[in-house]
Amino acid sequence: MGEKSVQKKKFILDKAREVFMEKGYKRVTMKDIVEACDISRGGLYLYFADTNQIFLEVLKADSEEADDIFSGSITEDATAADILLLFLQEQKKELLRKKNNLTQATYEFYFENKLGRKDNVMKKQFDSAARIIEKLLETGVENDEFYCDNCEEAARNIMFLLEGLRITAQTIGITGDEIDRQISYILSTLGVEVVE
Amino acid sequence: MGEKSVQKKKFILDKAREVFMEKGYKRVTMKDIVEACDISRGGLYLYFADTNQIFLEVLKADSEEADDIFSGSITEDATAADILLLFLQEQKKELLRKKNNLTQATYEFYFENKLGRKDNVMKKQFDSAARIIEKLLETGVENDEFYCDNCEEAARNIMFLLEGLRITAQTIGITGDEIDRQISYILSTLGVEVVE
Amino acid sequence: MGEKSVQKKKFILDKAREVFMEKGYKRVTMKDIVEACDISRGGLYLYFADTNQIFLEVLKADSEEADDIFSGSITEDATAADILLLFLQEQKKELLRKKNNLTQATYEFYFENKLGRKDNVMKKQFDSAARIIEKLLETGVENDEFYCDNCEEAARNIMFLLEGLRITAQTIGITGDEIDRQISYILSTLGVEVVE
């Protein structure tokens, strides 16, 4: 596959991502993607065999860019508490961005494809994020910013909570205030008093 | 609608529930349900217009029976902490029961049908359960079993956490141990020390 | 499947036979048959899954009617030689009826579906016809009409010859005269002198 093909593939993945953001995973047909890309029916099949493969590659592309979930939060002299707070506020924005994300599509995808626990990109990202938070908490504990007995479970607790907020946002719906209150709550369990 | 019709409708809903548990929401077709009920294609349409309506009624039927999420947990002389623990262990069982539940179907349904926040059964159940837990926490606080500053958010935090565990169970997968550790963790944040 | 369905199925098989006679086996699509029957695309699938199944049933229906290949040849006081000659002349007619037969389609079908030697309808018909001819030859030998050392192979030889003429008719093409000459020839090998 030549240079041009690589570009085209990227182009398709980009358009496909938009479609997945718009419609989720299951409702998306090859036809949808063909139309979004304004290419021919058969043309798409030169690059991808089915929506499953396309979504997988969209996900992979995302995960390659996006292992820097803390990138926005870190500055030179930020304290652990600062970083944690910034991270949570970043997540809040993400949670409220209803249409413009792959959350629903991703959940639907995993419903269909019960991947083994290995080669499960979602799990890897979850675990990796949890470990970063854990380190952060430990740093915070050392600096007397936080208190936690079991930082590992505390970190995973935050991750599960975010997951809960995320799925709630996609189903029941959630407000920014609600998220703020939950952020305050978990910070309070870590011994941080947040002034709003 | 005659008595017989009511019965038949119930029968269909029962069979349909099984199908939804088996296949989720989106993959289920009218044909699937017709076959599960062993009735005629046209017959189903006498009672329901589409899978959407059927699922809605399955959900409604469930919520009518099942607002007794604490039923199993309450005994005469149980303390608030006992009840909370029993409730959480009940939830754990539910979380681990992978195929035999409507979780996935329900999520898929809400993905498709972004109901307004009112007439959203899921929201009602969430809020109602949260309030019950809140009361429980308050009772516990009065009896010096628990400690919580903001019992409302603590209760909602538990609910969001459960939601997070639930979606994780359906996608990444989760173990009983992991759930236990999270249960211990939240109890510890409430000032309860769990001995295992 | 009710009475009406059985009728419809027969109707479809009838129309399908015409299509197979017209186009052979491979070139026939479900669409061709749908159009020949003037039914809907989906309608056909209520009765048959694919052209393979349809052709198989066409063949089965034929073989159920047509195990009387000698029916036309037999009269009260006909001699073995008479019967054999009549049979061969019947076959000649069949061979020359170019479009109006399933020969080509059948060959194409067996090319695609190398059935085991059992459950091979074609083989059964071949063997059964060969045995009938064998009996006929034996009867003829007893009555001093024929001569044959090995009537079984003589009978099979006739069958293979007919097969050869049949495929030749479908590919190279063959004339009535040519067939007549071959009929005369094999009769002469059996000691029968044919006057033309």
Place this chain on the structure above:
Amino acid sequence: MGEKSVQKKKFILDKAREVFMEKGYKRVTMKDIVEACDISRGGLYLYFADTNQIFLEVLKADSEEADDIFSGSITEDATAADILLLFLQEQKKELLRKKNNLTQATYEFYFENKLGRKDNVMKKQFDSAARIIEKLLETGVENDEFYCDNCEEAARNIMFLLEGLRITAQTIGITGDEIDRQISYILSTLGVEVVE
């Protein structure tokens, strides 16, 4: 067309022959041949317009090489009976070589392309082979090896029989023994006693 082009054309025909032997005629697509040759899609069209033309040229190439069907059978001091027997045994081998021949493809091709009786390669080969056998029989008769009243029809009878065995081999299937018995039978009709 330059020397190189001629070579390439030969190369394609060779690969194409393999494909036809493998899959018959109808199932073969331009794509199959492109892949077998490992050339570009467009490249193939520089040499051939469609599979029809390709097969025709494969057939022509074969017939140019292979009009020597008796080549293997003839030695200096062989009798007519020897040559005939050798020829028939050569044919037997050919009949049993199931995959490695163009028989099925050729039949399929002629089903599709009812060529006029002239410019029909198959017919030419049939007639030419029949004539050779005829000469052979006449020679045999002169030397008192054979007996035949009508050597022309006897020769054509052998050819039709072989055709019958060939199509049977491709559809019903045939064993070496069965072929042997038929060879013995026709030799016996020619007055040759075969000892096995």
Place this chain on the structure above:
DNA sequence: CATGAATGAGAGTTCATTCAT
């Protein structure tokens, strides 16, 4: 000459939905 990406027609198949009985 040669390439291979791109097109679009067409075959297969499944279902929601209707309707005569």
Place this chain on the structure above:
DNA sequence: GATGAATGAACTCTCATTCAT
């Protein structure tokens, strides 16, 4: 009420064929 045959829209997927490079 109940049936199930029938319809037709919508999707998937595969190739023959073309054409810019």
